[in-house]
Amino acid sequence: MARKYFGTDGIRGVTNGANMTAAMAMKVGMAAGAHFRRGDHRHRVVIGKDTRLSGYMLENAMVAGFTSVGMDVVLLGPMPTPAVAMLTQSMRADMGVMISASHNPYGDNGIKLFGPDGYKLSDEDERAIEALIDGAENGEIPLAAPPEIGRARRVEDAQGRYIHFAKSTFPEDLTLDGFKIVVDCANGAGYQVAPSALWELGAEVITLGVTPNGKNINDGVGSTAPGLLCETVVASGAHLGIALDGDADRLIVVDEQGHVVDGDQLMATIATGYARAGRLRNDGLVATVMSNLGLERHLAAQGIGMIRTAVGDRHVLEAMRAQGYNVGGEQSGHIILSDYATTGDGLVAALQVLAELAWAKAPASELLHRFEPLPQLLKNVRFKGGKPLEADAVQAVIAEAEAELIGKGRLVIRPSGTEPVIRVMAEGDDAAQVTRLVDRICDAVRVAAE
Known part of the structure; x- marks a missing residue:
């Protein structure tokens, strides 16, 4: 219903x-x-x-x-x-x-x-x-x-209660002494607690997006607009940049060279650290259908499994609870660590990433880029009504594309849950092939929707 x-x-x-x-x-x-x-x-x-x-x-x-x-x-x-x-x-x-x-x-x-x-x-x-x-x-x-x-x-x-909780998730035998961290709080809910927790753990903290005025939340700052963070990390010589979104349940990281690290790479980093410490439950993690195939292949090479859910951190959490996983998340940066939290927590996830950096004593650019993402392309096709995905011609094109990608990539095709849009995503080893298949499916959907 x-x-x-x-x-x-x-x-x-x-x-x-x-x-x-x-x-x-x-x-x-x-x-x-x-x-x-x-x-x-x-x-x-x-x-x-x-x-x-x-x-x-x-x-x-x-x-x-x-x-x-x-x-x-x-x-x-x-x-x-x-x-x-x-x-x-x-x-x-x-x-x-x-x-x-x-x-x-x-x-x-x-x-x-x-x-x-x-x-x-x-x-x-x-x-x-x-x-x-x-x-x-x-x-x-x-x-x-x-x-x-x-x-x-x-x-x-x-605020003090939450800061104390967040700090308690960072390993007692490690410290952030010597780390210079730029944290972008999106002029949102984490603008006070995130910088305070990082500073109390020993880091030198440079802040962005910590002057909310009621109208500037997510405005050119935060996890959906990391440009300023990238520039500031490089200009300040920081070891790492951390970007939260408006309610601080999402995390994007920037390495010391100014390159963005997405949720797939962060999940790989955290899961690898947990596996090394014997903490990774079910020897795997939960991701969505949008996570890159490169993540799945990288984890498999280390003996770490991965199951996929529908898009949305809610679906990730349901699978984690039902099957007993303690690491899950989305490419967009919603990372759920059920040992600590009942929902995505950008600050806690950042502290787990920082713990890996402190343990490895390696630059973020070396440690956090765990795998080379496969070429991935997502396009949206707007339609006025009906169910174009059910058309025989569309189903035939999709079947042909799936057959062509066997062993080399995958397709994710789904209607949006909030607007009349069909989302067509493909990824694979061959970028030209991915583009060709996505365009072909989109064309078929457009014709069926007319």
Whole structure:
């Protein structure tokens, strides 16, 4: 059953648009609060946010919604998404909320919900909350009696708690003394905690994207715009550059020569280190269908397995939990390390990469580029309606391309989950062949869509 409000990662949209208004946020608070009121104890929700201007509006609206159904609210202020997940669990809250649209521009915002275990909600929970949101329109959510209305308070030591947690993931026998690190916080949720944690571990820290004004989150900075970070690393003679996204659950690294290191290379680095230490569960990791075939071949050569999921860190985490893996992630930089966190954590992932650098005593340019990526090409074909992928002519072209790539590459063809677009990706040993096959499939889809 299609969900009405929730997408692949919570509820997201343009602020003061259809699903991202103060009224909607209040209804989400009422609905989620009612859903998680289980038992007769005093219920609690923790709320964090990134640095978007609209965060104030949505935060206040959600406080009104939660307190109206009898839940106490703990406000964390600007905090990374993984910090909210961690604090939900450590503070024994009944649920957690992160107000953020991640790497989107400041005009967008979103609401991510966590259960008491710190994990994102199941489909069943989201469907139940959606039904209650619609019920809120008709007064179907019971409000708390006056003596039971919730209270709201702000926690002043939330940042310190998360910094302490993040530092605890770095090996005690290693140090960042002597490291010069440029950290780009995207003018987002990690702008205070990430530089502080790195400095307290001994590094010399140069900061970018740490002056949020409500409108500059992800604006020319952060993991989706690493150009300034690349320039600064080279100009300052730094050993490494670290880029987070708006809610700090994504990581991109830049080596000392100014070259970007993506999530595939970082997963290979972390998994190799874990395997060496005997910590890699199931002798493998979880990645998505978009991770480069070069990663899979590199891991196989070391006896490390890899399973693939659909695109989205949610699918990665589901596979990790179901099959017992402790390393997983996406090429885009969402890296999940389940020994420490219930969601992607850019800072914790960065500390694991830094631990490998400190152990190896090698430059980032030598250590982090673990394999040569195969040529990979992704193109999008927009269509107006129908199901062009089901056309016989399209299926025939895809079958021919798959046969041509056997043993030399692979195809990933899928409809977008958010817009009328077919995504066509191919990768293989021969770049010209990859381009030819992608173009041929795209042409077939366009004809079928006419």
